[in-house]
Amino acid sequence: MHLEPDHDLVRKGRWQRLLLLAVVNALVFAVALVAAVDLRRLQTPGGTALRWVQAAVFGDCDDYLEFSLPGPDVEDPRSPSELCTDLRQATAKARNEQLRIGLHLTGVTEAVSTATAHVSLTRDGVPSRMEVSLVRSGGRWRVLRDAATCGSVGCA
Secondary structure (H helix, E strand, O other), X not given: OOOOOOHHHHHHHHHHHHHHHHHHHHHHHHHHHHHHHHHHHOOOHHHHHHHHHHHHHHOOHHHHHHOEEEOOOXXXXXXXXXXXXXXXXXXXXXXXXXXXXXXXXXXXXXXXXXXXXXXXXXXOOEEEEEEEEEEEEOOEEEEEEOHHHHHHOOOO
């Protein structure tokens, strides 16, 4: 007894595989597009300032250190691990209330190698303005953890 394949099932299986392949390719393209936009945003002082303020508010030590430099007027004897521990402890409440906290870039003043970003932080509907100093270092923008920035945002 010889069984012939059902041509409709074979054709349907091919279409399903092609559809799955098309959906996967579309998802890969969408993720790549979002990543490219995010990387481009981080090349601006405003994007860097928002990323760093978010890290400072919610305790993301990796981004806090990656997107900032210590200012010349701020002396901090702590090791990076001690700084991270202090940052995580200082931001525990914000992490628990993150749905009630909002960040919005309100403006940027940019010079050749320096910039100032103005960020509005809203907690429970009450906005507060922050000023973040940035410098260009190694071709990338970095928040300068100086007295002005730390006084406005609060550095760990």
